[in-house]
Amino acid sequence: MKPIKVGLLGLGTVGTGVVRIVEGHQEDLASQVGSPIQIGKVLVKDVSKSRSIHVPDHLLTENAWDIIDDPEIDVVVEVMGGIEPTKEYIMEALDRGKHVVTANKDLIALHGREIKAKAKEKRCDVFYEASVAGGIPIIRTLMEGFSSDRITKIMGIVNGTTNYILSKMSQEGAGYEEVLQEAQQLGYAEADPTSDVEGLDAARKMAILATLGFHADVSLEDVEVRGISRIKKEDIAFAKKLGYEMKLLGIAERQDDQISVVVQPTMVSTAHPLASVNGVFNAVYVYGEAVGETMFYGPGAGEMPTATSIVADLVAVIKNMKLGVNGQRALTPYKEKKLKSDEQIAYKNFILLHVEDKAGVLAQITQVFAEYDVSLDSVVQQPNPNNPDAEIIIITHYASRANMNKVFEHFEQLSVIKSIKSAYRVEG
Amino acid sequence: MKPIKVGLLGLGTVGTGVVRIVEGHQEDLASQVGSPIQIGKVLVKDVSKSRSIHVPDHLLTENAWDIIDDPEIDVVVEVMGGIEPTKEYIMEALDRGKHVVTANKDLIALHGREIKAKAKEKRCDVFYEASVAGGIPIIRTLMEGFSSDRITKIMGIVNGTTNYILSKMSQEGAGYEEVLQEAQQLGYAEADPTSDVEGLDAARKMAILATLGFHADVSLEDVEVRGISRIKKEDIAFAKKLGYEMKLLGIAERQDDQISVVVQPTMVSTAHPLASVNGVFNAVYVYGEAVGETMFYGPGAGEMPTATSIVADLVAVIKNMKLGVNGQRALTPYKEKKLKSDEQIAYKNFILLHVEDKAGVLAQITQVFAEYDVSLDSVVQQPNPNNPDAEIIIITHYASRANMNKVFEHFEQLSVIKSIKSAYRVEG
Numbered sequence: 001m002k003p004i005k006v007g008l009l010g011l012g013t014v015g016t017g018v019v020r021i022v023e024g025h026q027e028d029l030a031s032q033v034g035s036p037i038q039i040g041k042v043l044v045k046d047v048s049k050s051r052s053i054h055v056p057d058h059l060l061t062e063n064a065w066d067i068i069d070d071p072e073i074d075v076v077v078e079v080m081g082g083i084e085p086t087k088e089y090i091m092e093a094l095d096r097g098k099h100v101v102t103a104n105k106d107l108i109a110l111h112g113r114e115i116k117a118k119a120k121e122k123r124c125d126v127f128y129e130a131s132v133a134g135g136i137p138i139i140r141t142l143m144e145g146f147s148s149d150r151i152t153k154i155m156g157i158v159n160g161t162t163n164y165i166l167s168k169m170s171q172e173g174a175g176y177e178e179v180l181q182e183a184q185q186l187g188y189a190e191a192d193p194t195s196d197v198e199g200l201d202a203a204r205k206m207a208i209l210a211t212l213g214f215h216a217d218v219s220l221e222d223v224e225v226r227g228i229s230r231i232k233k234e235d236i237a238f239a240k241k242l243g244y245e246m247k248l249l250g251i252a253e254r255q256d257d258q259i260s261v262v263v264q265p266t267m268v269s270t271a272h273p274l275a276s277v278n279g280v281f282n283a284v285y286v287y288g289e290a291v292g293e294t295m296f297y298g299p300g301a302g303e304m305p306t307a308t309s310i311v312a313d314l315v316a317v318i319k320n321m322k323l324g325v326n327g328q329r330a331l332t333p334y335k336e337k338k339l340k341s342d343e344q345i346a347y348k349n350f351i352l353l354h355v356e357d358k359a360g361v362l363a364q365i366t367q368v369f370a371e372y373d374v375s376l377d378s379v380v381q382q383p384n385p386n387n388p389d390a391e392i393i394i395i396t397h398y399a400s401r402a403n404m405n406k407v408f409e410h411f412e413q414l415s416v417i418k419s420i421k422s423a424y425r426v427e428g
Numbered sequence: 429m430k431p432i433k434v435g436l437l438g439l440g441t442v443g444t445g446v447v448r449i450v451e452g453h454q455e456d457l458a459s460q461v462g463s464p465i466q467i468g469k470v471l472v473k474d475v476s477k478s479r480s481i482h483v484p485d486h487l488l489t490e491n492a493w494d495i496i497d498d499p500e501i502d503v504v505v506e507v508m509g510g511i512e513p514t515k516e517y518i519m520e521a522l523d524r525g526k527h528v529v530t531a532n533k534d535l536i537a538l539h540g541r542e543i544k545a546k547a548k549e550k551r552c553d554v555f556y557e558a559s560v561a562g563g564i565p566i567i568r569t570l571m572e573g574f575s576s577d578r579i580t581k582i583m584g585i586v587n588g589t590t591n592y593i594l595s596k597m598s599q600e601g602a603g604y605e606e607v608l609q610e611a612q613q614l615g616y617a618e619a620d621p622t623s624d625v626e627g628l629d630a631a632r633k634m635a636i637l638a639t640l641g642f643h644a645d646v647s648l649e650d651v652e653v654r655g656i657s658r659i660k661k662e663d664i665a666f667a668k669k670l671g672y673e674m675k676l677l678g679i680a681e682r683q684d685d686q687i688s689v690v691v692q693p694t695m696v697s698t699a700h701p702l703a704s705v706n707g708v709f710n711a712v713y714v715y716g717e718a719v720g721e722t723m724f725y726g727p728g729a730g731e732m733p734t735a736t737s738i739v740a741d742l743v744a745v746i747k748n749m750k751l752g753v754n755g756q757r758a759l760t761p762y763k764e765k766k767l768k769s770d771e772q773i774a775y776k777n778f779i780l781l782h783v784e785d786k787a788g789v790l791a792q793i794t795q796v797f798a799e800y801d802v803s804l805d806s807v808v809q810q811p812n813p814n815n816p817d818a819e820i821i822i823i824t825h826y827a828s829r830a831n832m833n834k835v836f837e838h839f840e841q842l843s844v845i846k847s848i849k850s851a852y853r854v855e856g
Contacts, residue, residue, distance in 0.1 A: 031762045135719040137573025145565025148739030291563040291736040294726035304718040311576030334459040
């Protein structure tokens with residue numbers, strides 16, 4: 001049986017994992033797809049570099065066109081990352097009828113529409129299971145497992161770095177800077193952690209999930225993002241005391257085809273299954289009108305988990321090749337994208353205020369909430385051990401963001417409020 | 429566009445859900461598959477019975493052959509349950525080139541091989557996502573999401589009735605009989621609960637999951653089963669005190685192609701993600717050599733969750749019809765089934781002994797473990813508040829079942845041991 005030849009763009013951590021699985025599971029894979037799978041060529045930056053796995057010299061190249069122009073290569077697996085020249089390579093590979101498997105969330109979030117259109121035109125597959133939540137097959141689940149349902153909410157812990165940091169802060173009562181440094185030393189955070197800690201990485205993944213879950217073309221600019229870098233350890237202590245864990249959640253919601261997608265630090269009730277997802281693990285909670293609550297949990301990154309998803313995509317591509325149906329199973333968004341306004345976005349809020357410790361303050365503050373039609377779930381006033389102010393902790397019922405913004409504006413003008421120390425979304 | 433016609437065998441709870449989704453999500457479904465989906469005919473026991481949904485009279489029939497012999501029906505959805513005449517109907521429908529979607533775990537566990545062989549011969553699809561863990565798309569996940577990996581362990585809470593009972597016993601300290609009665613009143617347990625509480629229902633589901641996960645033909649007789657009816661509330665209290673929750677787990681394991689599948693009450697460490705799966709929810713934990721730890725959580729039963737899985741299968745069938753590739757994506761087990769012997773099955777054990785309260789007893793008992801090469805993780809001896817005996821609680825390290833059996837046999841002959849009060853597997 002003629003082997004299927006794979007061209008690998010990139011041989012970093014994930015690329016190495018792909019080679020390991022394709023070689024190590026050769027027999028099992030061949031039993032499933034009906035042919036051997038061969039690594040045909042591998043693009044690397046430096047062919048002379050020493051590596052943790054052996055790849056024969058004649059398979060290595062520093063020139064991507066050796067792969068893209070090779071008519072023997074059936075499938076291109078892209079694990080080099082970045083936007084350019086990666087996008088050009090993928091577009092050109094598709095132009096030459098090669099199927100593409102990629103782990104590149106940035107590329108799919110930014111240029112997914114164009115890439116998928118080219119693939120459709122050329123009857124090629126473009127699969128990207130590994131681009132979101134590493135080893136968790138969440139893209140398949142949204143596309144196929146829940147194809148019959150109307151998904152109304154997707155909440156994800158989709159960035160392992162920030163979940164590691166927040167878990168550590170919660171478990172050890174440690175501060176953000178301290179834990180970030182530790183994460184950097186352990187290799188869980190990059191030297192420049194901006195993309196992770198400011199929520200951009202999570203935002204890209206949420207744009208991908210929302211597009212698939214809601215059948216509308218959600219792009220990165222549609223995602224409102226707030227990162228974790230300003231979370232204080234006191235906030236996490238407060239959260240725990242009230243029965244919540246602080247998590248960086250991506251939250252995509254739909255109501256009557258109106259969509260909102262945000263990434264923000266969120267206080268999650270400990271009774272919610274997302275609250276106990278700790279360390280570098282990822283989890284995606286999906287709510288469907290018919291199915292109800294579901295959650296998918298697993299490793300969000302790493303050599304072998306990510307490679308598992310890539311090779312599962314490769315298996316799917318090859319099965320389609322055997323059946324002659326490549327490029328015909330992609331989901332094309334068929335709904336117009338309508339974004340919710342601030343009036344339509346509603347959630348529960350946690351607010352911590354420092355106020356003057358004198359009579360009538362609480363009455364003034366609760367009056368502001370009443371004025372903008374925000375009802376309160378709980379209010380606690382307590383003396384502040386560190387200074388003469390008092391602390392007021394408020395948890396609201398569901399309130400529109402528009403109304404909450406008015407509350408905050410009004411607070412700016414209230415002289416009894418010294419400062420709005422913290423404000424977080426609350427879920428669960 | 430010509431509509432796809434579905435024949436529905438059964439209009440109970442789940443069948444009603446299927447009609448609701450097919451009708452309620454008509455537009456979304458048509459956008460995905462490219463044609464309208466119509467309920468063409470429905471088999472019921474009594475056409476004159478009043479129902480919670482309206483189905484036009486002319487679609488109802490009491491004669492299955494009106495569906496099986498109808499050349500207009502493309503897909504048969506079987507939600508009537510039972511083995512006969514259901515199996516005959518499915519085989520005959522396949523013989524006439526109709527695709528089949530079923531929620532019938534009993535039928536797939538007992539006759540799956542024969543049904544799949546017929547489907548393959550006739551180039552028809554047989555899908556059964558709803559047969560295991562209701563709304564959780566675990567069958568797709570094993571077949572496609574993890575197609576690249578070597579799965580070595582599948583642990584499932586796959587029976588909602590028993591999980592409800594054990595959760596209640598744990599949360600309220602209540603006894604088995606009491607909670608079972610309550611579950612029966614709430615409709616979570618049947619009048620004759622044997623199939624659930626004795627683990628048979630879970631065993632059928634584990635046979636299906638092990639077959640898919642391990643690519644070997646695991647049948648119901650290969651599953652060792654022990655139910656929950658003899659669990660005492662004291663056992664659960666002990667478990668909690670030691671940091672465990674009692675769960676009825678299905679556990680399928682593979683090591684070097686040697687397989688074991690069991691269903692048994694298991695003490696699960698509270699640190700394990702399965703420990704916090706409560707009530708009627710289901711969850712399946714999957715360990716793959718490459719991906720590592722994953723878990724899939726959701727509703728295990730119910731009208732709409734189960735119908736979600738059935739209609740997702742229906743969507744897959746119809747997409748295959750459009751591409752002309754039905755019957756070509758099934759996984760055929762390609763590995764010989766080799767069952768582990770008692771020497772090869774190993775796990776940690778919890779043992780509660782009542783012993784004479786006198787000097788040297790503990791030494792005698794620990795000597796027995798040593799003799800059969802079972803090493804101990806922890807041993808606690810304490811006075812028994814209720815009688816003059818002492819209680820000894822032992823947790824072993826991994827020990828082969830063969831050796832543990834020898835330990836228990838030896839214990840029978842030790843006069844200082846009054847009784848082996850409890851013995852459970854320990855996980856996590």
